[in-house]
Amino acid sequence: MRIVIDRVAKTYVDHQGHAVDALRDVSFSVLLPVSSGEVTFESPPPGRPLTAMVFQEFALFPWRTVQGNVEFGLDELGMAVAERGRKARALIEMTGLAGFEARYPHQLSGGMRQRVAIARALAVDSAALLMDEPFSALDAQTRQLMQDELLALWEQARTTILYVTHDIQEAVYMADTSRRWSGSGRSTPTPACVRPTRC
Amino acid sequence: MERIWSLNTYTGVRQADPLLIRAAVSFGAGRLSVIRKVVLPSALPMIVAGLRLAAGTALLLLVAAEMIAVESGVGFLVLHAGNIMATTKLMVGIVVLSLLGVLSHWGLGRLERALIPWRAGT
Numbered sequence: 001m002r003i004v005i006d007r008v009a010k011t012y013v014d015h016q017g018h019a020v021d022a023l024r025d026v027s028f029s030v031l032l033p034v035s036s037g038e039v040t041f042e043s044p045p046p047g048r049p050l051t052a053m054v055f056q057e058f059a060l061f062p063w064r065t066v067q068g069n070v071e072f073g074l075d076e077l078g079m080a081v082a083e084r085g086r087k088a089r090a091l092i093e094m095t096g097l098a099g100f101e102a103r104y105p106h107q108l109s110g111g112m113r114q115r116v117a118i119a120r121a122l123a124v125d126s127a128a129l130l131m132d133e134p135f136s137a138l139d140a141q142t143r144q145l146m147q148d149e150l151l152a153l154w155e156q157a158r159t160t161i162l163y164v165t166h167d168i169q170e171a172v173y174m175a176d177t178s179r180r181w182s183g184s185g186r187s188t189p190t191p192a193c194v195r196p197t198r199c
Numbered sequence: 200m201e202r203i204w205s206l207n208t209y210t211g212v213r214q215a216d217p218l219l220i221r222a223a224v225s226f227g228a229g230r231l232s233v234i235r236k237v238v239l240p241s242a243l244p245m246i247v248a249g250l251r252l253a254a255g256t257a258l259l260l261l262v263a264a265e266m267i268a269v270e271s272g273v274g275f276l277v278l279h280a281g282n283i284m285a286t287t288k289l290m291v292g293i294v295v296l297s298l299l300g301v302l303s304h305w306g307l308g309r310l311e312r313a314l315i316p317w318r319a320g321t
Contacts, residue, residue: 061236124226
């Protein structure tokens with residue numbers, strides 16, 4: 001599936017929008033209206049949700065256990081209890097959280113919380129995975145570890161991932177294709193090639 | 200008392216984290232789903248806290264009302280025993296009232312732990 005981001009801009013009234021802020025809200029225009037331009041998903045696979053999202057601040061539901069959090073999206077899709085339990089367990093296994101199913105988010109470390117969020121997003125098997133600076137709240141060591149783990153997960157899941165980051169090194173390391181977005185509060189953010197290959 | 204409770208519930212509902220609401224919406228949650236799965240659980244601690252506050256006030260007001268308005272109940276017993284210098288009876292009344300207070304506090308504490316197992320330190 002191809003994701004087309006066409007001359008998208010987001011104008012902020014209350015603060016000077018950073019380019020990355022703009023792109024973030026833009027790429028997630030599924031959730032937030034953009035000021036101009038459009039984000040289109042070309043020929044999305046039928047029968048699957050378009051997007052699932054991983055947030056910078058994890059955004060786990062504190063009243064749900066690891067298992068409950070991973071099941072959230074499946075529940076919204078209307079999946080039967082037994083099946084979503086099975087699927088959630090598979091993803092918990094895959095993200096290295098086995099044994100922590102019954103824990104609550106406040107009992108987990110930052111890296112583990114973000115694994116839960118990734119498992120929750122992967123569970124719904126969406127056409128695209130949107131990741132909004134997913135590792136920027138983690139310490140440097142955990143971040144590197146999670147980058148490698150995400151790449152390994154991606155090797156298995158092969159989902160299109162749209163990944164927003166401030167960290168150019170991270171972008172170059174993780175991405176097949178990267179775009180640099182710049183622009184001040186007034187001008188339209190312009191995507192530019194960081195890596196010429198496949199741009 | 201009911202007002203304390205509903206005020207607390209109101210505050211609790213208003214305090215639902217917008218990020219969590221966004222997260223729920225990103226997974227396709229509709230309005231009802233968001234209320235049931237995000238707003239209510241995040242308001243629950245405030246609701247229970249309000250319940251605890253209200254329970255204390257309720258007990259206090261009940262006893263005060265018994266002292267003033269009626270000729271039965273523990274409040275009346277305490278006041279009446281005090282008036283006729285029946286210290287033993289007076290003490291019984293006071294002990295019963297204290298026990299009621301402690302009991303309701305303990306019961307609601309248990310309810311809180313049962314309803315809100317995700318709170319740190321419980």
